[in-house]
Amino acid sequence: MSEPSPFKQALYYIEQDQQQMIHDLQQMLELDTCFPPGDGYPAFADLIEPQLHTLGFHTQRIHVPDQLWQTSDTPLAGARVNVIADGMASNLPPCHLYFHVDTVPPGDGWSVPPLTLTEQDGRLYGRGSADMKGTIVAALAALRAIQTFNLPLQFSPSLLLCTDEEGGLYPGIRYLAEQGYLKGHILNFNGGALPRIWGGCFGSIDLIIRIFGHSTHSGEPLGAVNAIEQALPVMNALYSLKHEVEQRISAMPAPPHFKGEPLRSRLTIAAAHGGSKGSTIPAKYELLINRRYAPEESFTAVMAELKQCIDDAMRHSQACRYETEIIGHLAPVNDPTGPNQPRWQAAQSLGFGYAPEQFTCWGSSTSSDMGWVQQAGISEMMLGGLARPDNHIHAADEYTTIADLAALAKSILAYLCADFAPEKGPQ
Structure with a gap:
């Protein structure tokens, strides 16, 4: 019997990487990046940059100037440190992977400690587990597998780890977009583990x-x-x-x-x-x-x-x-789809097991900081993530699962890798 291809070995590797994913999630949850006040961003940069350097990325810290995000009555504090990581296969077309590192405050009603990881009945509890530190964990798992098996890439991935999504006056991604740091299309992981084509938002x-x-x-x-x-x-x-x-x-x-x-x-x-x-x-x-x-x-x-x-x-x-x-x-987002949408759908189908006919397009009357990105000239933005209707995002006992972490990691790996060649079909 022939040896599995490196691409298939990488997918299997993600399945066996669960303990590292759990370890990464535990470290991220224990680091308080609640907004407000948003004073944990420098510490998060200290945590994530060594991991990105090990994966072959160069990082830079971009600070949003104080006068842009401060308001008179809100209890905000700390430097607005955004991390950009790039340098892997820099000769290829760029693809930005967007994450916000802040979370809403824990609030009341938790049955487990909110700022630590609790494993219980197949669930991984903690503030930010699904929204959206868990998505960063999934991306790191995908990149480890790519590095381990030296997989050729379709795009040059650039990670954007940004501030103040949870209600800030001047989110980090807005500043990066307006200052010209963004050059390619965006995978926005502030979405759900759902077969959805993003139609925009209010x-x-x-x-x-x-x-x-x-x-x-x-x-x-x-x-x-x-x-x-x-x-x-x-x-x-x-x-x-x-x-x-x-x-x-x-x-x-x-x-x-x-x-x-x-x-x-x-x-x-x-x-x-x-x-x-x-x-x-x-x-x-x-x-x-x-x-x-x-x-x-x-x-x-x-x-x-x-x-x-x-x-x-x-x-x-x-x-x-x-x-x-x-x-x-x-700002609102209007029709963010583009030519790479079918590839992202196929990658999600591989990771999560969705059938092509399950994908539907819809928008939302909730909001996203991606509107500023679109106004700055980046039109194509696709949505993915870990949110599900029952995993208590912004509420007590927020959770995700190791199965969803692995599925999102596989989706990211497939999308980025040249060896993933889905059949072309209608969006």
């Missing part, structure tokens, strides 16, 4: 409205201006605008689980803060609103509409003053 704006009054003792409110009461017309106006906004339907195909319901624009009053005690008239009230806008809408028009709504509501207010501040903004 933009997202986080806007704070601050209303200022005048504080006195509540028992003697002479000259007082209650900031909370003065905010009521704004809240009512935003609630009315919400119903108008949500009549706007995008042409982007909706996910299968929407069961025929279209993708709609959204306006959410997401947070409200004000006051301290019953004996004091509150002098400041703060609202946070989130506006999800479709690719068919423009940022300028959306902001003008919000400003008009707020200005009209406050025109007759007794408030001393009010102000607004954008503390987060992600």
Whole structure:
């Protein structure tokens, strides 16, 4: 019987590399990169760079300037260190592998320690296991197999390990794109372990409205201006605008689980803060609103509409003053498909076992920092990852599985390797 090809041996090698993948995931989960505050990025760079050097990559650290990402009221701290790794087969067309290294904070309700790895009933628990440190682990496994068997490549892989995806004003990938560091198409691993063709996504704006009054003792409110009461017309106006906004339907195909319901624009009053005690008239009230806008809408028009709504509501207010501040903004993504999409579908079919007919195209009213990449001129962006509907991303007891880590690693290996030659067919 003939010896298996190096490509098939590499796929088998990934199956036998489970302990290294688990070790890598454990190290990453124990390193706190929660956003906010986002002060763990330099330590993550210290962790990942030696591994990338061993694999033959050159790395560079790109810092997002402080003035671009800092806001007045959010508890952010630490250097915004983004790592670019390249140099493997640099004579080939480039392919960027994108990851964000930050996670949301653990939150409440965990049954296991959130910032460590817990193996239980076939699951690998920890904050970031699926979103998205586990995807970095899968990519490292694929690259180890490529190096071990000296496989020829179809593309020159460049890893982008980026900051502030989880809600930042100026995500790292935006800065890299706008500064000209990106040259090829992108595999974006902020997606799911699903047979999906990415149809794009909505933009997202986080806007704070601050209303200022005048504080006195509540028992003697002479000259007082209650900031909370003065905010009521704004809240009512935003609630009315919400119903108008949500009549706007995008042409982007909706996910299968929407069961025929279209993708709609959204306006959410997401947070409200004000006051301290019953004996004091509150002098400041703060609202946070989130506006999800479709690719068919423009940022300028959306902001003008919000400003008009707020200005009209406050025109007759007794408030001393009010102000607004954008503390987060992600641009929409519109039709990111391109000529390499069929190859990525075939690679996912090899890794995860999807049948070609299972792939469908849909978009999302959630958001991605890839919108800034598209605005900077990189049009082709494909989606993959570890997210599944039941693995608790952004919630307590987030998990992935070793089977999904191996499947994603095989998909990445197949996509990058020249020996993978799928039959060409319709997208």
